[in-house]
Every structure is written in structure tokens, then in C-alpha cells.
Amino acid sequence: MKEYRKGPVLLRGRNVPTTSTAGHLLDSQRDIDWLHGDPWRVMRIQSEFVEGFGALAEIGNAITVYGSARSAPDSPEYRAGVEVGRLLVEAGYAVITGGGPGCMEAANKGAADAGGISVGLGIELPFEQGVNEYVNLGINFRYFFARKTMFVKYAQGFIALPGGFGTLDELFESLTLVQTRTVQRFPIVLLGSDYWGGLVGWLRDTMAAEGKISEADLDLIRVTDDPLEAVEHVVSLTRDNP
Ligand SMILES: C/C(=C\CNc1ncnc2c1ncn2[C@@H]1O[C@H](COP(=O)(O)O)[C@@H](O)[C@H]1O)CO
DSSP, X not given: OOEEEETTEEEEGGGOOSSOHHHHHHOTTSOOGGGGSHHHHHHHHHHHHHHHHHHHTTSOSEEEEEOOSOOOTTSHHHHHHHHHHHHHHHTTOEEXXXXXXXXXXXXXXXXXXXXXXXXXXXXXOSSXXXXXXXXXXXXXXXXXXXXXXHHHHTOSEEEEOSOOHHXXXXXXXXXXXXXXXXXXXXXXXXXXXXXHHHHHHHIIIIIITTTSSXXXXXXXXXXXXOHHXXXXXXXXXXXXXX
């Protein structure tokens, strides 16, 4: 009886295939629907984690800086971002950002100009965009969730400059991870009291007052206008036990 071994599987008789697995691999004429299927997507997602872990595993102590993609280079928050990037590098930390324009570019500029590791975790968007010119270690992601894992896994704290939906998304994911003790000892600083004050007031007067978070959860956040204070805060809480 005819038989065929397909990896560990033994096939006999009518189950013996007329083509082989290696033959399929080498057949350029086969349909390519699989390229757009979930199993193939899983491989791409896996490769993003593998590439990200490989590229970032050795960056040492790092702080992730969030902030608006829209801040102009002559804005106060851009200047604050440059200062934060510089001070973090001077304190011995690498700087991680989303690699985009605005506040991300500012923090990368401060870090790169100070001679430090300036990481940009770019994201593939519908419009053309690469990482900003101040990134000296860049990775481009297709998937937001893989990229967000890197923001947390390779940083010991966060500093958020004024920002929009993207910044809030990253901030609240970070807060949830700290609140639920999924990550430990993660200082979170909001830089810009005028900008963040309304949100923090609402968290205190509505969210905490109505019992949706505890008063202690508010202690997870430090608000300041001073880049030096922001950096000293994250450094003081991460230096001995990063
Ligand atoms: C809107 C513009 C460019 C968008 N480019 C981005 N590149 C990289 N990362 C981005 C981008 N937009 C948002 N992000 C992520 O969200 C945060 C900023 O979003 P916000 O809504 O502006 O606050 C940021 O930390 C990134 O991780 C061209 O103007």
C-alpha cells in the first residue's frame, strides 16, 4: 500500500496526497489569500515582539515620554520635551517615545543631542511617516498593542507631556497597569499643570469622589511644570531598583 509521511503524520492509501508541503512552499502560482489571513497575521505579530525584544533588551534604564504628535517646535511643551530628554540622558536613562513628531520628536531631540540612547517606536499609519530624525534606535510597528508592550516593558517610569487621544490612551493604560500592580514602582508624571489640571481635578472630584478609583490611586500621578522636577521624581523612584 502507498504511504506518505507528513511530518509526524502517517498517511496511507487514499489519504496519500498528490502534492508535498515543500512543493506548496515553492509553488509561485498558488493563491495568496493566506497572506491576509489571521494565522499569517499571528506570525507578523510574533515577529514584532521578537524584533522589539531583541532591539530593546540591552538599552538599560529608560523612561518613556508620551505627548502630542502636533506640538510645534516653538511651543512651550516642545521645549519642555527637549529639556526632559536631555535631563533623562544626563541622569543615565535612555528615552523612549512613539518616534513621531511634536513632543515625541522633542524628547528624542533632547536625548540625542545629549549623546544618549533615543528610542523611537514608530507606528504604521495610513499616511506616510517615518520616525523623527532624532531617533538613534528606531523600530517600526504595525500593531499598536505590540508597540505599547515595549513602552512599558523597557521603561521604569513615564512622563506625559500635553497630548490628545493617543497620549491619554497611553497614560491610562499605564495607570491601569500600575493600579492593578501588573507593573510595580512605576512613577507617572504629568508635565504641565494648566493642561492636565482639569483632568486631574475630574479624577479627584468625580472619579474618586464617586468611588470609581480610590484616593490612593491619585497618588500614582505627580503633576509638575518643571522638567527637572519631573525627571528627579522618576529617577528618585527608579534609581535604586529599576
Ligand atoms: C497626527 C500626526 C502624526 C501622527 N504620528 C504619530 N506617530 C507616532 N506616534 C503617534 C502618532 N500619533 C499618535 N501617536 C502616539 O500617541 C501619542 C500622541 O498622540 P496624540 O493624540 O497626539 O496625543 C504618542 O505618544 C504616540 O505614541 C501628524 O501631526
